[in-house]
Amino acid sequence: xxxxxxxxxxxxxxxxxxxxxxxxxxxxxxxxxxxxxxxxxxxxxxxxxxxxxxxxxxxxxxxxxxxxxxxxxxxxxxxxxxxxxxxxxxxxxxxxxxxxxxxxxxxxxxxxxxxxxxxxxxxxxxxxxxxxxxxxxxxxxxxxxxxxxxxxxxxxxxxxxxxxxxxxxxxxxxxxxxxxxxxxxxxxxxxxxxxxxxxxxxxxxxxxxxxxxxxxxxxxxxxxxxxxxxxxxxxxxxxxxxxxxxxxxxxxxxxxxxxxxxxxxxxxxxxxxxxxxxxxxxxxxxxxxxxxxxxxxxxxxxxxxxxxxxxxxxxxxxxxxxxxxxxxxxxxxxxxxxxxxxxxxxxxxxxxxxxxxxxxxxxxxxxxxxxxxxxxxxxxxxxxxxxxxxxxxxxxxxxxxxxxxxxxxxxxxxxxxxxxxxxxxxxxxxxxxxxxxxxxxxxxxxxxxxxxxxxxxxxxxxxxxxxxxxxxxxxxxxxxxxxxxxxxxxxxxxxxxxxxxxxxxxxxxxxxxxxxxxxxxxxxxxxxxxxxxxxxxxxxxxxxxxxxxxxxxxxxxxxxxxxxxxxxxxxxxxxxxxxxxxxxxxxxxxxxxxxxxxxxxxxxxxxxxxxxxxxxxxxxxxxxxxxxxxxxxxxxxxxxxxxxxxxxxxxxxxxxxxxxxxxxxxxxxxxxxxxxxxxxxxxxxxxxxxxxxxx
Numbered sequence: 265x266x267x268x269x270x271x272x273x274x275x276x277x278x279x280x281x282x283x284x285x286x287x288x289x290x291x292x293x294x295x296x297x298x299x300x301x302x303x304x305x306x307x308x309x310x311x312x313x314x315x316x317x318x319x320x321x322x323x324x325x326x327x328x329x330x331x332x333x334x335x336x337x338x339x340x341x342x343x344x345x346x347x348x349x350x351x352x353x354x355x356x357x358x359x360x361x362x363x364x365x366x367x368x369x370x371x372x373x374x375x376x377x378x379x380x381x382x383x384x385x386x387x388x389x390x391x392x393x394x395x396x397x398x399x400x401x402x403x404x405x406x407x408x409x410x411x412x413x414x415x416x417x418x419x420x421x422x423x424x425x426x427x428x429x430x431x432x433x434x435x436x437x438x439x440x441x442x443x444x445x446x447x448x449x450x451x452x453x454x455x456x457x458x459x460x461x462x463x464x465x466x467x468x469x470x471x472x473x474x475x476x477x478x479x480x481x482x483x484x485x486x487x488x489x490x491x492x493x494x495x496x497x498x499x500x501x502x503x504x505x506x507x508x509x510x511x512x513x514x515x516x517x518x519x520x521x522x523x524x525x526x527x528x529x530x531x532x533x534x535x536x537x538x539x540x541x542x543x544x545x546x547x548x549x550x551x552x553x554x555x556x557x558x559x560x561x562x563x564x565x566x567x568x569x570x571x572x573x574x575x576x577x578x579x580x581x582x583x584x585x586x587x588x589x590x591x592x593x594x595x596x597x598x599x600x601x602x603x604x605x606x607x608x609x610x611x612x613x614x615x616x617x618x619x620x621x622x623x624x625x626x627x628x629x630x631x632x633x634x635x636x637x638x639x640x641x642x643x644x645x646x647x648x649x650x651x652x653x654x655x656x657x658x659x660x661x662x663x664x665x666x667x668x669x670x671x672x673x674x675x676x677x678x679x680x681x682x683x684x685x686x687x688x689x690x691x692x693x694x695x696x697x698x699x700x701x702x703x704x705x706x707x708x709x710x711x712x713x714x715x716x717x718x719x720x721x722x723x724x725x726x727x728x729x730x731x732x733x734x735x736x737x738x739x740x741x742x743x744x745x746x747x748x749x750x751x752x753x754x755x756x757x758x759x760x761x762x763x764x765x766x767x768x769x770x771x772x773x774x775x776x777x778x779x780x781x782x783x784x785x786x787x788x789x790x791x792x793x794x795x796x797x798x799x800x801x802x803x804x805x806x807x808x809x810x811x812x813x814x815x816x817x818x819x820x821x822x823x824x825x826x827x828x829x830x831x832x833x834x835x836x837x838x839x840x841x842x843x844x845x846x847x848x849x850x851x852x853x854x855x856x857x858x859x860x861x862x863x864x865x866x867x868x869x870x871x872x873x874x875x876x877x878x879x880x881x882x883x884x885x886x887x888x889x890x891x892x893x894x895x896x897x898x899x900x901x902x903x904x905x906x907x908x909x910x911x912x913x914x915x916x917x918x919x920x921x922x923x924x925x926x927x928x929x930x931x932x933x934x935x936x937x938x939x940x941x942x943x944x945x946x947x948x949x950x951x952x953x954x955x956x957x958x959x
Contacts, residue, residue, distance in 0.1 A: 291901040292916065292924040294336070297647040297656035299610065300617025300640070300922070302592035305580040306351035308358050312584045316382065317592065317615065318348030318363065321920045324382050325615055330582070331590045331598055334614035337382040340365065344903075344920055346373065349577075350399035354423065355406060362424045364399035364411055371395060375411060377424055390427045391418065398444045402451040403492065410454055412441025417456050419469065430469025431456070438463050438472060445488040447495050447512075455498065455513065457485025462500055464513050478516035480504040487538040491545045499548065499563060501535035506550060508563045518563065539579035543586045549605065551576025556591060558605055569605040573642060595643045616922035618644070623908050623917065624671035624679065630911050634659075635923065636668025636681060646671070646681055646695075652910040653925050662695030663688060672747035674754055674768045682744025687756060689769050697740060698769045739763060739772055746786040752807035755793060757783030762795050764808050777802045777811045785826040787835075789868075794834055796826045801836070803848055814849035827866040829875055829890055837863025842877050855888055858895050865906030878904040880919055900924060 301320050308314035317325040317334060322343040325334040340346055345368040354360035359381040366373035375391040378384060391411070398412035409420045416431035416439050431438040440459035447453035452468040461476040462485045479485075483502035491497035498509040500516065507516035533554040541547035550557040554572040556579070559565060570576075575594035582588035591599040591608065600611035622636030631652040637644040645660025646668055663683065670682030679690040680698065688695040738760050746757035754765040762775040762783045777783070777795055785796040793804045794814070799822065801814040816823060820838045827835040834845040836852070842863045843852040862881035869876055869887075877886040880903045887896045898914070902924050905917040913926040 291899055292926055294616055294902075294918070294921055294924050295653055295656075296616045296922050297618055297635070297637075297658070298612035298614070298616050298922075299595065299597040299643055300612075300615070300920075301594050302577065302597050302615070302617070303347060304349050304351055304578045305590060305592055306353055306361075307580065307583075309353055309355040310358055312582055314358075315580070315590075316351050316353070316361070317598065318351050319617055320345075320347040320368065321617060322346035322348065322365070323617070323921070324348065324351075324363070326382065330588060331580075331600055331611050332613065334598070334612070336614075338385065340376055340385050341387070343367070345370075349397065352399060352401050352409070360423075362399070362409065364396035366395040366397055366414075375399075375424065375427065388424065388427065394418075397440075397442050398457075400444050400446055402446045403448040405451040408446070408451045410444045410446055412444045412456055414440050417441055417444065417454070417469065419454075430454075430465070431463075431472060435472070437461070437474070442484060442486050443488045443500075445490050445498075448490060448492045449495055453495075453512075455488045455490075455500075457488050457500060457502075459484045461485065462488065462513070475509075475513035475516075477514065478509075478518075479507055484534070486534060486536050489538045489540055489548075491540070493545060497545075497562070499538050499540075501538050501550065503534050506535055506538070506563065506566075537576060537578050539581060541581050541586050542583040547586075549579045549581065549589070551579045551591065556605060570599075570608060574599070595640045617920055618922040619920055620917040620923055621905060622668050622671040622682070623906060624673045625908065625910070627673055627675070627677070630909075633908075633910060633915070634671050634673075634679060635917070636671050638667035638669065638684075641665040644668070646679075646690075652913075653915045653923055656923075659690070659693065660695070661693065669743065669745050670747040670757075672749045672754065674749045675751065676768045678768045680747055680749075680754065680769045682747045682756060682758070684743050686740040686742060687744055687747070687769065687772070698765075698772070736772065738774075745782075745784040748786045748788045750788045750790070752788065752791050752793070755786050755788060755795075755808065757786040757795055762786070762802075762808070775808050775811075778813055780811075785823060787826045787828040787868075789828040789830070789832055792828055792832055794826055794828055796823045796836070798822050801826070801849065803834070805848075816849075817843045817852040824862070824864050825866040827868050827875060829868045830870055830873060831890070835866045835868075835875055837866050837877065839863075842866065844875075855893055855895060858886060858888070860884070860886055865904065867906060867908060869909045871909060876907040876909070876914070878907045878916065880905060885914070885916065898926065900926075 303320050304318035306316040313330045315327045315331050322340045324337045326337050327334050346365045348363050348365050350364040352362045361378045361382050363376050373395045375388040376385045395414040396411050402408040407423045411418045416429055418427045419430045420427045441456050443457035445455040454465050456463045460482050463472050464475045465472045483504040485500050485502050487501040489499050496512045498513050500507045507518040509516045533552045535550050535552045537551035539549040546562040548559045553575045555570040555574050556576050557566045558569050576591050578592040580590040587604045589601040589605050597612040597615055599608040601608045618637045619639055620635045620637050624634045626632035632650050634648050636646050642665045645663040647656040648659050649656050666683035668681050668683050672680050681688045687698040689698045742758040742760040744756055744758045748755050754769050756763040759782045762777045763772045764775050765772045780800055780802045782797050783795040787794045791807045793808050795802050801816055802811045803814045804811045819840050822838050825837040834849055836843050839862055841861055845852050860879050862879045864880045865878035867876045873890045875888045883901050885898050885900050885907045902918045907914055907916045915925050
């Protein structure tokens with residue numbers, strides 16, 4: 265059955281996405297693939313179905329259906345490296361939201377306040393620049409909030425408007441505060457977990473005492489929770505295990521002994537989050553870097569609820585239905601359970617935080633496209649779309665969690681993936697290593713082939729076995745930055761130089777490219793091949809049989825992209841912009857009125873005879889139409905790694921938020937087979953090949 269999926273279905277899906285995107289200058293629509301890193305939850309105190317989700321790229325999402333689907337709300341300060349680990353809503357005014365954030369691997373962050381449900385944000389001045397690692401609100405005094413930062417413990421007594429430091433600046437221990445908790449009945453009793461043991465104050469910060477009795481020295485304390493009915497019961501999670509105190513922190517028990525004997529084995533695992541069931545405090549969830557654990561007897565015994573490859577950053581238990589549990593995880597996004605954690609399923613519709621770095625398109629069906637992602641292990645790899653990017657399906661069997669840096673479709677319709685460890689071929693919907701090199705042919709082999717040809721004419725071929733390809737450890741261990749294919753074969757740019765395959769990726773030989781020990785960029789047009797590292801360029805005009813060095817533009821400090829257009833002209837980009845050469849690199853030109861910098865992507869669009877240029881430093885994508893070199897542009901609303909044509913619209917890869925697509929797609933004339941049972945990329949390829957064979 266045929267359907268205009270990029271017209272009718274595309275318009276329907278994009279209409280849903282528009283609600284969360286239109287108010288924030290996001291003009292191109294994010295469409296997945298769904299999943300990625302999720303960090304924190306918050307619930308509307310008046311509507312348990314209304315949830316917020318914090319990320320590590322500054323984005324805030326929300327859900328109005330218990331976490332089944334998600335929409336973007338806003339990106340705080342437009343920061344791609346702002347980690348939102350704590351979100352608090354005001355019970356008296358749910359549109360008043362306070363969140364704590366920090367920057368990845370650098371100073372920065374703070375307390376951010378919104379009074380319109382997260383649509384806009386103001387950074388609280390007194391906490392500006394603070395790396396805020398923890399935040400909580402007092403149950404007995406809603407105006408009191410406590411935050412932990414790398415500098416110490418801070419408190420607000422006016423619902424976040426003003427903050428003061430309550431830990432002594434001179435204290436050598438109370439800093440790097442990863443967790444805070446407030447006694448549910450006495451707001452002056454505050455606990456602080458640092459990167460080196462926990463502390464406590466009973467007088468609002470005037471005096472602090474170390475509460476490390478029973479805890480292994482130098483333990484990082486990631487989470488502290490207090491039994492709301494019995495405040496003397498305090499739980500703390502650390503790198504050395506889970507601890508419990510029955511006397512308000514005077515003494516803790518547990519740790520490694522609990523790990524070894526009662527369900528959580530000792531290892532390098534870290535328990536990032538402890539969560540009490542709001543209806544039954546004896547039920548505790550422990551979100552760790554190696555799965556979710558659960559105790560139903562106040563921490564006496566623990567049961568593992570997920571596999572070890574799940575990294576849990578936060579746990580949400582529905583106060584109205586404690587069987588409904590959500591996990592915010594690395595790579596897997598949001599996981600949902602409706603049976604108190606016994607089973608989990610992904611719940612990521614609308615939520616995407618993927619780093620897409622690779623792209624390939626079917627040469628016969630422009631709506632069939634493939635992308636490769638990095639940093640997502642088993643949940644990443646390769647994704648395929650049969651409708652030009654509207655919906656995505658994971659195709660990663662056999663990649664074993666490898667990052668995918670490059671993709672290409674060979675002229676024989678074989679999809680190849682360049683990974684963090686070698687090249688793989690897609691065979692029957694599974695990936696197989698393609699790290700083979702053709703064995704060197706000896707004189708005896710050549711004599712054997714001559715005899716074989718004579719024998720064939722005389723119907724008596726010799727019995728000597730033909731040499732078989734042998735595995736190349738060098739290629740299988742290489743990082744494959746780039747893949748490109750055409751009539752001259754398939755070329756791979758790797759950390760071990762340039763490689764070539766003449767048989768669709770089944771066997772490979774290393775090419776001798778002068779002064780290019782690694783190749784991060786490749787481009788191919790006919791017999792012309794250009795390869796580049798961060799600083800060098802090499803050119804071949806005979807399919808790689810011989811190479812010459814090319815001097816990059818003298819003002820270019822680092823290479824970020826390469827391309828060859830239909831006339832054989834070279835294109836190169838980097839921090840200083842984009843350049844082109846009409847004489848194989850002997851001299852370089854710039855495009856008039858194109859002042860784009862930090863160029864990360866250049867692609868020759870043969871169908872429209874134009875060069876597409878993208879930059880991660882801005883939100884504008886450019887096209888240089890040939891041969892006039894006239895410039896057109898689109899403000900996509902996203903910094904982009906690359907742009908690609910899909911029929912009469914464009915698709916782009918953001919830095920961290922998956923794929924985005926041009927709004928023009930709602931009027932696209934594409935037709936594609938509807939996604940039905942049994943309709944997979946494999947069956948479509950097989951059908952296409954059968955049709956081609958019949959002709």
